[in-house]
Each structure stands twice: as structure tokens, then as C-alpha cells.
Amino acid sequence: MAKIAKKIKKNAPPPEGYTKIEPTLKKLQGRLKDAQTNQNAADKTKSKTQALWPIYQINHQISRYVYDMYYKKKLISRELYDWLLLQNYVNADLIAKWKKQGYENLCCVHCILIADKNHKNPCVCRVPKAKLVENNESDEKVKNLQCITCGCKGCASTD
Ligand SMILES: [Zn+2]
Ligand SMILES: [Zn+2]
Known part of the structure; x- marks a missing residue:
């Protein structure tokens, strides 16, 4: 993991630019919540691990979205990216892997x-x-x- 450039605290208010990504982020998080609820009520036809698939997939989507916004499209600041990591909105381990060939x-x-x-x-x-x-x-x-x-x-x- 790259070092955090400017120290930003977990409980700091969202840095500038957050409003730009908030709608998508909230939508995906809503889907994640639904998936978690559904998982608890998992129907018997699915195995326990299969019930987890949507959760893995949405988590992947959220991390991918933030990753693209920062590394590919360069539409969000380092400060905002670090803040999102601190909120655990994204999976830092997964993103670290995506940087590798x-x-x-x-x-x-x-x-x-x-x-x-x-x-x-x-x-x-x-x-x-x-x-x-x-x-x-x-x-x-x-x-x-x-x-x-x-x-x-x-x-x-x-x-
Ligand atoms: Zn696999
Ligand atoms: Zn795979």
C-alpha cells in the first residue's frame, strides 16, 4: 500500500469531490445491504457459499468503482480516495492486487x-x-x- 500522503482522519468530514461519487456509492451500498439481508433469508436451494456470491460481487463493484475513479479516470483526489479507504468503503487488499500485472x-x-x-x-x-x-x-x-x-x-x- 502506498503511504497516505496527507494525514486524514477517519472521522473527518468527506473531502471535496465526495458529492460527485456519493450517488453511485450509495446505490451500490444499498444493493450490498439488500444482498446481506437476502443472505440471512437465504433460500434452501442455495448453499451457504452461494448465498455469499452477491455480497462478494457487490463488494468488488464498489472497490472497482472507486479504483477506476481514482487510478483510471483520475476524477477523485488522493485525499478523497484515502478517506474512502478509511471508511472501509473499499477493499484495500483487493485494490492493491489490481495494481499488479x-x-x-x-x-x-x-x-x-x-x-x-x-x-x-x-x-x-x-x-x-x-x-x-x-x-x-x-x-x-x-x-x-x-x-x-x-x-x-x-x-x-x-x-
Ligand atoms: Zn475463485
Ligand atoms: Zn475470480
Whole structure:
């Protein structure tokens, strides 16, 4: 993680520019809340992990939005970006990975954890589709590829 340039406190009011991103941020957070509520009332047809997929995916969306606004579009200030990190609006670990080559599209940090209980390393969603074909995996497997942790359908940089 890059060092925080100007010290900003967690309880500081939102820095300038916040109003620009607030509507999108609030919309996504609303969706996250709904997903969390739905997860508690998870229907029996879904497994426990599957019920978590929407939560992973929305968390990813929120982090991606802020990441794009700061690193790609350069529409928000460092101060605002740091403030958002402090509010835990975004997943700093995930964003740190996106800056690395080969991890630009990483779905969630769990998928690269070797010790993650759900799958052996590397997670199937991290394997490029071309590689699966090369390994003579069935079309069915390539087509229906989905990570059991977060429901990712493939997040290799080349996909
Ligand atoms: Zn993935
Ligand atoms: Zn995965």
C-alpha cells in the first residue's frame, strides 16, 4: 500500500469531490445491504457459499468503482480516495492486487489464498480459459466455469 500522503482522519468530514461519487456509492451500498439481508433469508436451494456470491460481487463493484475513479479516470483526489479507504468503503487488499500485472481483474482476495479452505491453489477462476482448453478440459467445464467461493466466472487478465 502506498503511504497516505496527507494525514486524514477517519472521522473527518468527506473531502471535496465526495458529492460527485456519493450517488453511485450509495446505490451500490444499498444493493450490498439488500444482498446481506437476502443472505440471512437465504433460500434452501442455495448453499451457504452461494448465498455469499452477491455480497462478494457487490463488494468488488464498489472497490472497482472507486479504483477506476481514482487510478483510471483520475476524477477523485488522493485525499478523497484515502478517506474512502478509511471508511472501509473499499477493499484495500483487493485494490492493491489490481495494481499488479496479472491481477488486474481479480475477483476477490480469497481466490489467490493458497490456504483457503474452499479450493486448492490456483482457484479455477484464475486459470485463463485458453489454458483450460489447452489442458483438454471439456467445453462444458470451460463454459460453466464458476468459482465456488465467490461465483466468479473467470478473472484471469487474458480472459
Ligand atoms: Zn475470480
Ligand atoms: Zn475463485
